Amino acid sequence: MRTFTLANLAVAASIAAVSSAATVAHAQSYPVKPIRIVVAYPPGGPNDLSARTVGQKLSEALGQPVIVENRAGAAGNIGSQYVAASAPDGYTLLNGASALTIAPALTKNLNYDVVKDFAPISLTTVSSFVLAAHPSVPVNSIKELIALAKSRPGQLNYASSGVGAPPHLAGELLKNMAKIDILHVPYKGVGQSITDLVGGQVDMMFTSPPNAIPHVKSGRLKALAVSTARRSPLLPDVPTIAESGLKGFEIGTWFGLLAPAGASADIVNRLNGAIVKIVNTADFRERLSSQGMDAMSSTPAEFSAHIKAELAKFSRLVQAARIRAE
The missing domain is CATH 3.40.190.10 (Periplasmic binding protein-like II)
Known part of the structure; x- marks a missing residue:
C-alpha cells in the first residue's frame, strides 16, 4: 500500500499551486494569438455575415485578430464536427446556428454531441421569419x-x-x-x-x-x-403569430459562439464579457439591424439552456411531422 508522508503532500500541494497559477495566468493573458471563428456554411449567408460582424468587434475588444473561416458541407455538420474536435484553448470557436439543434433530429450517427462536445459562450444574434x-x-x-x-x-x-x-x-x-x-x-x-x-x-x-x-x-x-415572440424592428406593423392567435408560437434563427467542450470557465467568461459589451453598443445593433437581425447576448448558462430547449422542441417537431433528411 502506498503511504503519503508530509513531504509527499507538500510536493503535491506545490504542483497543484503551480498548475492553478498557470491556469489563472493563461486566462488573464488570453488571447495571445489570433482567434478563429468557424462558420459551417458558405460565405455570404446570414451565419457568415453574423460571424464577420461579431468577429470584427471581438478583435477590437480583445486586441487580437479574429479570423472567420468557412468550413461548409453536410448541412453544417463538417464545420461543427471540426470545432468539436479542436483543442479547447479558446482559439477555435464555432458560430453556431439554430440548425445545430435541428441536426440531431434529422441526421443519424452525428460525429459530435451538441450538448457534450461544446461549451456555449453567448448568443449574439436572433432573427425572425x-x-x-x-x-x-x-x-x-x-x-x-x-x-x-x-x-x-x-x-x-x-x-x-x-x-x-x-x-x-x-x-x-x-x-x-x-x-x-x-x-x-x-x-x-x-x-x-x-x-x-x-x-x-x-x-x-x-x-x-x-x-x-x-x-x-x-x-x-x-x-x-x-415568427418570433417579438415583432421585427424591420416590420414593426406586422404582428407576431403568437399575438395573432397561436399563443406560444415561436421559431426563428439564432447565432451564438461556442467553444469546444473543456474550455476553461475563465476563457468562456472572458469571451462572454466581451460579447455582452459588444452587443450593447449602438453600432453593433445598427449593423445587424441593417442585415435583418437583432443583437442579443446571454450568459453561458442561459445559452446552454436555450440549446437544450431547442433540441427538445425540434426533436418533437421532426418526429411529429415525420421529416426525413434528403
Whole structure:
C-alpha cells in the first residue's frame, strides 16, 4: 500500500499551486494569438455575415485578430464536427446556428454531441421569419389563413429553402399548432423559392425579412406575420403569430459562439464579457439591424439552456411531422 508522508503532500500541494497559477495566468493573458471563428456554411449567408460582424468587434475588444473561416458541407455538420474536435484553448470557436439543434433530429450517427462536445459562450444574434403570401391568396392575417386552410384541407401550400431547414420547420410548427393541412414544397435554396412565390407558383413561405421586405413594399407579396415572440424592428406593423392567435408560437434563427467542450470557465467568461459589451453598443445593433437581425447576448448558462430547449422542441417537431433528411 502506498503511504503519503508530509513531504509527499507538500510536493503535491506545490504542483497543484503551480498548475492553478498557470491556469489563472493563461486566462488573464488570453488571447495571445489570433482567434478563429468557424462558420459551417458558405460565405455570404446570414451565419457568415453574423460571424464577420461579431468577429470584427471581438478583435477590437480583445486586441487580437479574429479570423472567420468557412468550413461548409453536410448541412453544417463538417464545420461543427471540426470545432468539436479542436483543442479547447479558446482559439477555435464555432458560430453556431439554430440548425445545430435541428441536426440531431434529422441526421443519424452525428460525429459530435451538441450538448457534450461544446461549451456555449453567448448568443449574439436572433432573427425572425416573415410568413409572406402571394397577393392571390385571399387572406390578410393568420386567423384568416387558418380559416381558409381548414376550409380547403390540402389545397394550400408553402415553400421552403429545403427539407429540414428552419423555414420548413416553421411551416410544420404552424401546421401542428393550428391543426391545418397545407402542402410543403421544398426547394434547394432561397432564391428560386422566392422567385416562384412572387410569381404565384406557390402560396406562401417563411423567409427572412430582407428577402421579403422589397417584395412586400412593391406589393408583390404581403406579410401576414412574423415568427418570433417579438415583432421585427424591420416590420414593426406586422404582428407576431403568437399575438395573432397561436399563443406560444415561436421559431426563428439564432447565432451564438461556442467553444469546444473543456474550455476553461475563465476563457468562456472572458469571451462572454466581451460579447455582452459588444452587443450593447449602438453600432453593433445598427449593423445587424441593417442585415435583418437583432443583437442579443446571454450568459453561458442561459445559452446552454436555450440549446437544450431547442433540441427538445425540434426533436418533437421532426418526429411529429415525420421529416426525413434528403
